[in-house]
Amino acid sequence: MALRNASLSVNKGEILAIIGPSGAGKTTLLRLVNLLIQPTSGLILFNDVNTSGDDKHQRSLRRQMSLVLQYPALFDTTVFNNVALGLKIRGCPETVIKEKVDNMLAVVGLSGFEKRMVKTLSGGEAQRIALARALVTEPKLLLLDEPTSNLDPKNVSIIEDIVRAANTKSQVTVVLATHNLNQAKRLAQRVAFILDGEIVEEGASKEIFEQPKDERTATYVDGRMIY
Amino acid sequence: MKGKYLAGILLVIVAAAAAFALGLSGMAQSTPPERLVIATTTSTVDTGLLDYLKPHFDNEFHANMTWLYLGTGQALAVASRGDADILLVHDRVREDAFVKASNGTHRVTVMYNDFVLIGPQDDPAGVKGMSNVTEAFKRIAAKGEEGKAVFVSRGDNSGTNALELRIWSSAKITAKGKPWYIEAGQGMGPTVRISNEKQGYTVSDRGTWNKLKSEMGDNLKMQILVEGDKALLNPYGIILLNTEKYPNINSKLAEKFFLFMISDEGQKLIADFKVGEDQLFFPLFGKPDTIGLPSEKSEVQYWAQQLTSNQMKPPSWVQQIIVVAIPSIFTGDKN
Amino acid sequence: MIYLGGWEEIGFGLFRALQLIFSGDPEVLRITLISLRVSGTATLLGAAIGIPVGASIALRRFPARTLLISVINTLMGLPPVVVGLFLYLMLSNFGPMGFLRLLYTPEAMVLAQLVLVAPITAGVTLSAVSNVDARLKEMAVSLGADPLQEVRIILREARLGLLTAVIVGFGSAISEVGAIMMVGGNLLGYTRALTTAIVLLTNQGAFTEAIALGIILLGLAFAINILLTYLQLRTKAGLFAAETERHHPVT
Known part of the structure; x- marks a missing residue:
């Protein structure tokens, strides 16, 4: 999915939801921000730093963010190893890793799961581990790509609670891509609507859902859009 | 930890390879004769x-x-x-x-x-007891043309093969390429066994023939047909x-x-x-x-x-x- | 006597194999050890070369990559006899590498099997690493891995495939005969391996003994596979233990 006219800014400490139909370019946008792909033109600034540059520069920026996908994308090993992976990559000492992983498993409500192989986890548990893996590195920016679309309502609310807590307690800035409008309403202070690779409208959550300026936004949030 | 794990595996592989290699050369050195x-x-x-x-x-x-x-x-x-x-x-x-x-x-x-001309027990070319192996070859070739006999050659450039080819040439017969002429491309033992399966004629050294005869017993349905010719030494x-x-x-x-x-x-x-x-x-x-x-x-x-x-x-x-x-x-x- | 066709030799062969194993026949033991040492060394060296090569091709993008994959796929099917002949001419006293004095040594056999095994190990590694979910590869990068860390994480993920690469490599080494016959010379007590001994015994019409060695060869390959498969499954055994002890209900 190609993006164009995708000017968008996220403020420190806020939760921004990117809504739009499937295939609109939400995932592409998140991968661009996570520096997994490079824009052919344009600029991505992270904390006022230009993100373009060599691998090393991008890696140091990438290590200040975390990404959670719709699919947990866990590695075939234990829960502990998965959650600890980001810290190991960053060269954390083992004792610190142990402590942080323990705390993080408590945060996602899965204390005692350390030695479980991830293959034995339920979908909800696996996604909470993926979230724990993302949060344990204490990122400045958390990128969520449809993080709950495969989950049952109970796990959806658990995940949302964790994200909300991370945002309020640790001031983690969150960008949430979702086609679940209710989730956007529940979590986000600001919302951007993306369609066909273009950011149609961006504004406070209330404005977007109650007084959209653009006709296309209005049809989408009303559920009248056919795509 | 992952890094260590893999480095560990690699180390084990290299160490084991080295140990094996040392073991091999050690084996070579510890053989005094x-x-x-x-x-x-x-x-x-x-x-x-x-x-x-x-x-x-x-x-x-x-x-x-x-x-x-x-x-x-x-x-x-x-x-x-x-x-x-x-x-x-x-x-x-x-x-x-x-x-x-x-x-x-x-x-x-x-x-x-010496070599012996061996063949099937029913001897379709009727060469049993002949004293001249060159004449026997001529008869086998004639029966071969009629589709009634098969000759199995070593076909492997061996000494036995060379002797057999000399006999064909003194019989003035070009056997190579004929449908009744099979080139085995193998050693003596396998060639005799192929002749046994095909019920064909072949030239074998007496040693291999005797060894196979004693090992295979009744399963070797062949017999000596021509022996004692000087050409078979x-x-x-x-x-x-x-x-x-x-x-x-x-x-x-x-x-x-x-x-x-x-x-x-x-x-x-x-x-x-x-x-x-x-x-x-x-x-x-x-x-x-x-x-x-x-x-x-x-x-x-x-x-x-x-x-x-x-x-x-x-x-x-x-x-x-x-x-x-x-x-x-x-x-x-x-x- | 009732003639049972080929079954007779096979039956006696099985009996003879057991006899040879349990009597600890020194000649058979030596032949078996030579097979194990040569093929074991070739497999390990093949893994040390094939795994990094296969993994690099799977993970890197470079100009001649597709060509290199085709080359590896072709080399996976190298005819052992051709490898043997080529190496014989290289290692022969009059050959370009004759000064190494390697012809008719176990080392030459290792070299021949290495040439055959390394591409197989590389090829299986290549496919195993390529089959790792692309999303996992990207997740490793997203987690901040540098290129080396990324490779380690992916290899860890492909570890069962890597073990398969080693098993397949060993299987082709231990059963190979054409190449080691030519460069090893099948010298008694020195370069006579199970497969070359089987060829010799077969040529001599000693079918029972040949089958007996064949059964030992099969048993050996089976035992090594069992061992490696056990290693492969060990993680899973650990997992079942963890599951019963560690399972806490989600609250």
């Missing part, structure tokens, strides 16, 4: 002759006698590249060419056996390689093996080697003329001297020849 590599033909191996001679030679010369199991063609080729220490083969024409090309320095006929030559050309070979041990084979002891051992009831090889050093082959007088005299100067005994019949030639050396030691 020197290795002798004989390039030889399938028949000396298949009959078990070399297995039988090995302990005698190994003990006497603190050696480790080994051999390359090849057809005569390959044996000569391998030796001409310096990849063996000595040759024990059976194709006089190519043996002489080998020595003439100064790949070898000395060649003597060490023993012989199978003399084995032993050839010392040219050390100037091949400085890396174990020439010292090769010469010991040469001497061992032509000595009284070696020749007696060859005569005593039996499979079942049958003697497979007949000693011939110093007396090729007794079966109508050219005598090798100068080589024989030279080697008889070499034997005595190495404190080894020449065979009794050679001694007698020498007694006449140089009486002063041997008069005190008559057997």
